[in-house]
Amino acid sequence: MADIRNDFAGIKSPNPFWLASAPPTDKEYNVVRAFKAGWGGVVWKTLGLDPHIVNVNGPRYGAIWGADRRLLGLNNIELITDRPLQTNLDEIKRVKRDWPDRAMVVSLMVPCEEVCWADILKRVEDTEADGVELNFGCPHGMSERGMGAAVGQVPEYIEMVTRWAKQNTRMPVIVKLTPNITDIRYPARAAMAGGGDAVSLINTVSSITAVDLDVMAPEPTIDGKGSHGGYCGPAVKPIALNMVADIARDAEMAGLPISGIGGITTWRDAAEFMALGAGNVQVCTAAMTYGFKIVTEMIEGLKNWMDSKGYERLDQFIGLATPNVTDWQYLNLNYVTKARINQDMCIQCGRCYVVCEDTSHQAIASTKDGKRHFEVIDAECVACNLCVNVCPVEGCITMEPLAAGAVDTRTGKVVAAEYGNWTTHPNNPAKVAAE
Amino acid sequence: MARGFDGADIQAGRLPSAEYEANFADLHPPLSGHEALVAADRCYFCYDAPCVTACPTSIDIPMFIRQIATGNTAGSAKTIFDQNILGGMCARVCPTETLCEQACVREMAEGKPVEIGRLQRFATDHQMAAGTQPYTRATPTGKRAAVVGAGPAGLACAHRLALHGHDVVLYDAKPKPGGLNEYGIAAYKTVGDFAQAEADYILSIGGITLELGKALGREITLDGLRRDFDAVFLGMGLGGVNGLKIEGEELAVSDAVDFIAELRDTKDLSSLAIGRRVVVIGGGMTAVDAAVQSKLLGAEDVTIVYRRGQQDMNASLYEQDLAQTKGVKIKHWARPVRVIDDGARRGVEFEYTRQGAGGLEGTGETFVVEADMAFAAIGQTLEPGGLDIALDGGRIQVDDDYRTSLDGVWAGGDCVSRGDDLTVTAVAQGRDAAEAMHRALTA
Numbered sequence: 001m002a003d004i005r006n007d008f009a010g011i012k013s014p015n016p017f018w019l020a021s022a023p024p025t026d027k028e029y030n031v032v033r034a035f036k037a038g039w040g041g042v043v044w045k046t047l048g049l050d051p052h053i054v055n056v057n058g059p060r061y062g063a064i065w066g067a068d069r070r071l072l073g074l075n076n077i078e079l080i081t082d083r084p085l086q087t088n089l090d091e092i093k094r095v096k097r098d099w100p101d102r103a104m105v106v107s108l109m110v111p112c113e114e115v116c117w118a119d120i121l122k123r124v125e126d127t128e129a130d131g132v133e134l135n136f137g138c139p140h141g142m143s144e145r146g147m148g149a150a151v152g153q154v155p156e157y158i159e160m161v162t163r164w165a166k167q168n169t170r171m172p173v174i175v176k177l178t179p180n181i182t183d184i185r186y187p188a189r190a191a192m193a194g195g196g197d198a199v200s201l202i203n204t205v206s207s208i209t210a211v212d213l214d215v216m217a218p219e220p221t222i223d224g225k226g227s228h229g230g231y232c233g234p235a236v237k238p239i240a241l242n243m244v245a246d247i248a249r250d251a252e253m254a255g256l257p258i259s260g261i262g263g264i265t266t267w268r269d270a271a272e273f274m275a276l277g278a279g280n281v282q283v284c285t286a287a288m289t290y291g292f293k294i295v296t297e298m299i300e301g302l303k304n305w306m307d308s309k310g311y312e313r314l315d316q317f318i319g320l321a322t323p324n325v326t327d328w329q330y331l332n333l334n335y336v337t338k339a340r341i342n343q344d345m346c347i348q349c350g351r352c353y354v355v356c357e358d359t360s361h362q363a364i365a366s367t368k369d370g371k372r373h374f375e376v377i378d379a380e381c382v383a384c385n386l387c388v389n390v391c392p393v394e395g396c397i398t399m400e401p402l403a404a405g406a407v408d409t410r411t412g413k414v415v416a417a418e419y420g421n422w423t424t425h426p427n428n429p430a431k432v433a434a435e
Numbered sequence: 436m437a438r439g440f441d442g443a444d445i446q447a448g449r450l451p452s453a454e455y456e457a458n459f460a461d462l463h464p465p466l467s468g469h470e471a472l473v474a475a476d477r478c479y480f481c482y483d484a485p486c487v488t489a490c491p492t493s494i495d496i497p498m499f500i501r502q503i504a505t506g507n508t509a510g511s512a513k514t515i516f517d518q519n520i521l522g523g524m525c526a527r528v529c530p531t532e533t534l535c536e537q538a539c540v541r542e543m544a545e546g547k548p549v550e551i552g553r554l555q556r557f558a559t560d561h562q563m564a565a566g567t568q569p570y571t572r573a574t575p576t577g578k579r580a581a582v583v584g585a586g587p588a589g590l591a592c593a594h595r596l597a598l599h600g601h602d603v604v605l606y607d608a609k610p611k612p613g614g615l616n617e618y619g620i621a622a623y624k625t626v627g628d629f630a631q632a633e634a635d636y637i638l639s640i641g642g643i644t645l646e647l648g649k650a651l652g653r654e655i656t657l658d659g660l661r662r663d664f665d666a667v668f669l670g671m672g673l674g675g676v677n678g679l680k681i682e683g684e685e686l687a688v689s690d691a692v693d694f695i696a697e698l699r700d701t702k703d704l705s706s707l708a709i710g711r712r713v714v715v716i717g718g719g720m721t722a723v724d725a726a727v728q729s730k731l732l733g734a735e736d737v738t739i740v741y742r743r744g745q746q747d748m749n750a751s752l753y754e755q756d757l758a759q760t761k762g763v764k765i766k767h768w769a770r771p772v773r774v775i776d777d778g779a780r781r782g783v784e785f786e787y788t789r790q791g792a793g794g795l796e797g798t799g800e801t802f803v804v805e806a807d808m809a810f811a812a813i814g815q816t817l818e819p820g821g822l823d824i825a826l827d828g829g830r831i832q833v834d835d836d837y838r839t840s841l842d843g844v845w846a847g848g849d850c851v852s853r854g855d856d857l858t859v860t861a862v863a864q865g866r867d868a869a870e871a872m873h874r875a876l877t878a
Binding site: 068070266267268290291293294296297300301304305308393394 | 469476477480482498501502504505506507509510513
C-alpha cells in the first residue's frame with residue numbers, strides 16, 4: 001500500500017489532506033471531529049486582533065446547484081474568526097497537544113503594521129502550532145478594511161508583510177494568495193521575495209451567485225441588500241489548477257512549495273493538483289457539503305490509485321504533469337486529429353451534429369441513405385473537440401490523430417512527422433528564422 | 436425429486452429450447468459503467484445513513500457508492516467486503532426493497548431509491564473479476580476451528596477466522612459449497628454459476644480446507660469436532676422440512692426447496708419435467724421462487740396459496756409483483772385440507788381462513804385447486820441430528836456473541852434462534868461469531 005505521509009515546507013502530516021482555513025476549522029470541537037475522521041491537518045480559521053470582528057446575522061452563504069441539487073459552487077460572506085483571540089489560542093494549544101501527529105497551521109490576518117504581526121506571531125508560537133498561513137486572500141469584508149485580498153492584490157504589500165512575519169517567527173510561513181488578480185505569478189513571486197516558505201492558493205473568487213428577482217437583490221440577501229462574497233467549490237477548480245500550474249512552472253519560483261486549494265472534492269481532484277506541482281491540498285467546500293467523513297474516500301482512493309500506478313510515495317508523482325503545461329505558442333501545429341463517432345455506441349441524439357452545424361464547422365453529417373446517422377466529414381473537421389464535449393455517451397466520440405504522411409482532407413496537406421509550432425510558422429510575423 | 440400425481444400431465448421440454456435461456460436470464464442485468472455513475476450520482480452521502488442501519492451487515496453504503504462515483508471501484512468493493520464477504524451474492528438476492536432501498540431517503544422523497552443493490556453488484560463484480568482479495572491473512576495463530584455448513588453463515592465465519600490467522604476446516608453435507616446460495620435460490624437471481632465462483636473467491640484467502648459430503652451426525656460428530664478443534668461453529672442451516680400434515684400429502688406434495696435445488700443442479704432445463712398445473716403452498720421467498728420457476732419452465736397455470744393476507748407474506752411486495760407479472764396467481768386466506776386424486780379431479784382442497792379472536796381459523800367453506808404437481812414451502816426445521824444442545828423455539832439457542840450452550844461451540848445463520856432466514860443476516864452472524872471466536876481463541 002502506498003505511503004501517503006506528507007512533508008509540506010517542513011510540516012509533517014499523516015496524509016496530504018488538510019482542512020483549509022474556513023468555518024470547519026473555527027474551533028476545537030470541529031477540529032477534533034476532523035482529526036477523528038482522519039484529516040491530516042488543519043489551517044485554523046483566521047485569527048485577528050481583539051476586539052474580535054462580528055458577522056452578519058442573516059445568511060452567510062449562497063450557492064449554485066446542478067439539476068439534482070448537487071452543490072457545485074458556494075459563496076460566502078463570513079469574515080475571520082468572531083471569537084476572542086485568547087479563546088482560539090487556548091484551543092489551538094490543546095488540540096496540538098492532543099493530536100501531535102497532525103499538522104496545525106494557524107491562519108492570520110492583522111493590519112499592515114509590523115507590531116501587530118510581531119505580537120500575534122509570538123502568541124501563536126506559544127501554542128506550539130507547526131506553522132502560520134498569512135491570509136492575503138479573503139475578497140469580502142476584511143478587504144474593505146485594508147486586509148485580506150487588499151494586501152494580496154498588491155505584490156509590494158505581500159512582500160513587506162511576509163518579511164515582517166519571517167523576521168518575527170521561527171515557524172514556517174505559508175502565504176495564501178487571492179485569485180482576484182490578473183497574473184498570479186506576481187503576488188507569488190512577492191511572497192517568495194519576502195522570504196515566505198510556501199504559498200497556498202486559491203482563496204475564494206469574488207462573486208455574486210444569484211439575484212433574487214422578487215426583492216431585486218443579490219443572494220445571500222441581508223435585509224434587502226447583498227454584498228459580493230468569495231466563491232469556492234467544484235466550480236472554481238479549473239481556475240485554481242491553472243494558477244497552481246502557473247506558479248509551479250515559473251522558473252523564478254522553482255522549488256517553492258505550493259498548497260493546492262480550490263474545489264477539491266475527491267481523491268482524483270487532489271491527485272490532479274499534486275500532479276501539477278502542489279505539495280499537498282486543502283479542502284473546505286467538500287467537507288461543508290458532505291461532512292468530514294469524505295476524507296476516508298480521499299485517502300483510500302489516492303492510495304488505490306497510487307498502487308495501481310506503482311507510486312509508493314507522494315513525491316513520486318508530485319509535479320509530473322508540470323512540464324507538460326506549456327505556452328500556446330509551443331503546441332505542435334503538425335499534430336492533426338479528426339473526430340470519430342463510434343456508430344455502435346451512438347444513441348442518435350444529434351447533439352454533436354447541431355452544435356457543429358450551428359456553432360462550429362459543419363463537419364458532421366446527419367443522414368446517410370435517407371436515414372438518421374451521424375458521421376464526421378473529415379474535409380471540414382478542424383478537431384475542435386466540441387462534439388466530444390457535448391456527447392452524452394462517454395467514449396462514443398474520440399479524437400483520433402492522423403498518422404504522419406497521411407493527407408488532411410481539410411487542408412490537402414500531408415501530415416508532417418516533425419514537431420512544428422507557431423514560433424516558426426510562416427504566418428507568424430515575428431517568427432524565428434530557421435537557422 | 437419432484438414427482439407430482441401419478442399419471443398427471445407432467446412433462447419436460449414444454450418450451451422451445453431458446454425460451455429456457457431467455458426465461459432464466461439475469462433478473463437484474465448488471466449496470467454498465469455509465470449507468471453505475473448515473474446511479475451513484477443520486478446518492479446524497481447521508482449522515483448516519485438510514486440504509487446502513489437497515490443493512491444487517493452494516494455496509495457503509497454511502498462510502499462504497501461515493502467510491503464508485505470517484506472511479507475507485509476497487510476501494511468500493513473493499514468497503515463492501517469489509518462488512519460482507521458475500522456482498523456479491525447479497526447484491527443479487529437481498530430483498531433490498533425491504534432493507535437498504537426501503538430506508539433510502541430518496542425512497543421517502545421520490546419513491547425512487549438509489550439502486551444500492553445493483554451498485555453493490557457493480558463494485559463486487561469488478562473486484563471478483565480482478566480475482567484478487569483486498570486482504571492478507573494475519574500471522575498464523577496455530578489455532579484450528581471447525582465450521583459446519585458452507586452456506587452464507589459458514590463461509591462468512593470461515594473467511595473471517597482465516598483472516599485472523601486461524602486454520603479452518605469447512606464441512607458441508609452437500610457435494611458443493613454455498614448452502615442455500617447454491618441450492619435454495621431461484622436460478623434467475625444468480626446466473627452463471629455465481630454461487631460457486633463466490634465460494635472459490637472467498638476460499639482464495641487461504642487457510643480454509645473444504646471437506647464436502649460430510650454431514651454432522653453422519654461422517655462427523657459434534658463430540659469429535661470439539662475434541663479435535665479449538666473452536667467449532669455450527670452453520671448448517673435447516674435441513675428438515677415442515678410437512679403439511681394433511682390427508683393424502685404423500686400422493687403428490689413435494690418440497691419446494693428440493694425442487695429449487697434440483698433446478699439449480701440441472702444443466703439442461705428442457706430436461707426438467709413440470710406439471711401443466713402447479714400449486715405452491717406457502718408465502719415466503721421460497722414459495723415465490725418455486726412458483727415463478729414452474730411458470731418459467733412452461734407450466735400453464737401456477738397458483739400460490741397462502742393462509743393469511745397479502746401483507747403477512749414473507750415474500751416482499753416486489754417478489755409478489757414479480758410472481759404476478761410472470762403469470763402466477765396468488766390466493767390469500769386459505770389453508771390446505773387434503774390432497775385429492777379421485778380419478779375425476781387431482782389437486783389440493785383448501786379451506787378459507789380468517790383472523791378470529793383466537794388466531795387463524797377456518798371458515799368451513801372449501802375449494803379445490805386442480806393441479807398436476809404440488810409444492811410445499813411452509814418453512815424448514817432444524818434437523819436435530821443427535822445434537823445435545825440447548826434449543827430455543829426449535830432452533831439452536833445462542834447469546835449475543837453467538838455462543839451456544841456448549842463450551843467452545845458457536846452457531847449462526849438459519850439454524851439459530853436469532854435467524855430470520857435471510858442470506859445477509861446469516862452472513863452478519865457468521866462474521867460476528869467469528870469475531871467472538873477470535874476473541875476467545877486469542878484471550
